[in-house]
Amino acid sequence: MRRRSLLLTVPAGLATLAACGDDKSDSSKASDSPSPSASGPSAAPSPKIVDGPLPQVTAGTEFDEKPTVAKGSGEPSKDLAVKTLIAGSGKTVAENDFVVANYLGQVWNTGKVFDNSYDRKARLAIQLTQGQIIDGWRYALAGRKAGSRVEMAVPPTWGYGTQGNAQAGIKGTDTLVFVVDIQDAFNATSSAKGKEVPQDNADLPKVGTNTDGKAPSIEVPKTAAPKKLVAEYVLEGDGEEVAAENSVLVQYKGVLWDGGKEFDSSYANKQLVSFSLQQVVKGWAQGLTGKKVGSRVLIVIPPELGYGDNPPQGSGIKKDSVLVFSVDILAKL
Numbered sequence: 001m002r003r004r005s006l007l008l009t010v011p012a013g014l015a016t017l018a019a020c021g022d023d024k025s026d027s028s029k030a031s032d033s034p035s036p037s038a039s040g041p042s043a044a045p046s047p048k049i050v051d052g053p054l055p056q057v058t059a060g061t062e063f064d065e066k067p068t069v070a071k072g073s074g075e076p077s078k079d080l081a082v083k084t085l086i087a088g089s090g091k092t093v094a095e096n097d098f099v100v101a102n103y104l105g106q107v108w109n110t111g112k113v114f115d116n117s118y119d120r121k122a123r124l125a126i127q128l129t130q131g132q133i134i135d136g137w138r139y140a141l142a143g144r145k146a147g148s149r150v151e152m153a154v155p156p157t158w159g160y161g162t163q164g165n166a167q168a169g170i171k172g173t174d175t176l177v178f179v180v181d182i183q184d185a186f187n188a189t190s191s192a193k194g195k196e197v198p199q200d201n202a203d204l205p206k207v208g209t210n211t212d213g214k215a216p217s218i219e220v221p222k223t224a225a226p227k228k229l230v231a232e233y234v235l236e237g238d239g240e241e242v243a244a245e246n247s248v249l250v251q252y253k254g255v256l257w258d259g260g261k262e263f264d265s266s267y268a269n270k271q272l273v274s275f276s277l278q279q280v281v282k283g284w285a286q287g288l289t290g291k292k293v294g295s296r297v298l299i300v301i302p303p304e305l306g307y308g309d310n311p312p313q314g315s316g317i318k319k320d321s322v323l324v325f326s327v328d329i330l331a332k333l
Contacts (some may be wrong), residue, residue, distance in 0.1 A: 036105070036134050036178070037126065044157050047080035047139055054081050054151050055108070055177055063088075063149050066118035067104055067179045071111030072153070076175040081153040082140040085179070088147020093128065093185045095142050098249060098272050100125045100183040100331045105168075108153060108175040114168040123183060123333045125249045125274045134159050141180065150180045184331060188270045189213025190251060192296040192328035194235035199298075205257075207234045207298050207326045215253050215267035216296070216326050220260040225322040230300035231287035237294020240332050242277070244289045247333040249274040257300070257322035263315055274333060281306050283323070293332050299325040 053076065059068035063086050093099055100123050104116035117124050128138045136154030144150055154176045156162060162172035170176065191211040199206050203223050208216030216234075242248055250273055253265040266273050277285040283301030291297050303309070303320040311317035 036103070036124075036137050037132065044135055044161075047135070047155075047158050049139065050077055050079045050081050051083055052081050053077060054083055054153055055111075057085065057151065057179060061085075063147065064102055064181045064183070066102075066116065069104065069106055069111070069151075069177060069179060072108035072175070072177065076108045076153050076155065078155055080136055080139055080155065080158055083151050084144060084148050085151055086147075086149035088145040088149075088182065090146025090148075090182075091185055093141050093144050093146070093182065094187070095138065096127065096129050097185045097187050098125050098127050098274075099141060099185050100249065100333065101180050102183065103178055103180040105176055105178045107170065108177055112169065114165075114170060122247065123331070125247075125331060125333050127272075136176070137178070137180070140178075141182065144182060146182050146184045148182050150178075150182065152178050152180070154178065186249060186272060186330050188267075188272060190272070190328075190330055192235045192237060192251075192294055192330070194233070194237035194292070194295045197233040197236050199232075199234065204230060204232070205298060205300065205324050207296065209235060209296070211235070215265055218253060218255050218260065218324055218326055220255065220257055220324060225257045225302070226300055227302060229283055229286055229302060229305055230298065231291070232298050233291070233295055234298050234326065235294075235296035235328075237292045237329065239293025239295075239329075242288050242291050242293065242329060242332050244277055244285065247274060247276040248288065248329055249331040249333060251328040251330065252325055254323055254325045256317065257324055258318075260324075261316065263317055272330065284325070284327075287325075288327065288329065291329060293329050295329050297325075297327045297329065299323075299327060301325070 055070040055072050057067045060066045102117045106113040135158040140152040159176050164170045164172040196209050206219045251266050255262045283305035287299035301323040306323045309319040
């Protein structure tokens, strides 16, 4: 089981951290609504993919517009039915990628919508990996391109199985219909792609500007650490600005000001991280608010906005440490 990000293990009372559940919670936005997240690894065989039958999308037919989908007619296929309704031209989605998407899900035979991200105005970021997402999504979305709208009908075998999903009102015999608008896809080698911003202040750490998916260097100066939060662009993207209530998908690396030792890194873990800005240390929440998607940001966090005198056990972080981060904002959710 992979190690959780230290950012999400803040001692109680020292940051705006909500309960995050188990290790899977890093890869999808916390929500009371059911999502396509899997309840555990599947032993189901690979499905045969067919092109129908599929219910008609009767309204909201444009990409990223909330769809209205007709009730299923007749018996659904026992195979996985998949159709690209709108063909995108972005990057091709691969197994193990993080997919950022809006989606709507409903039950075939009743037309009951059990979940949709459009009304929440919060896109989903979820990894196409066995045990993280239902198999129907894994097989249906792999090979599709960002910018595509995909409709699928998922039989129980590749959905929630014979146990169904009581929270969503899904029975173990229900075939599920999803419409998915693929916004983008990322993997462990994804980087920010913004415009380089001069790093002229010799009293601040200098961050590498490589965009090859490898961890950037962080050179900490041999000067006194700043007393206040620092959050400056290294690469400035041209995407949407991140708001305090948003969630983000990021790559990051963290080192100590004192000595420059690395203590945490998504690059080293080979795992992107997504989280709400209301679930992380205050320095991250404040430092990323207002920054643009596609950017690399230098954040220097004083102890009172980080871990203070109670750092996570086994982290290698001493009490009252100043923390230095390079953060690539890949997507706003």
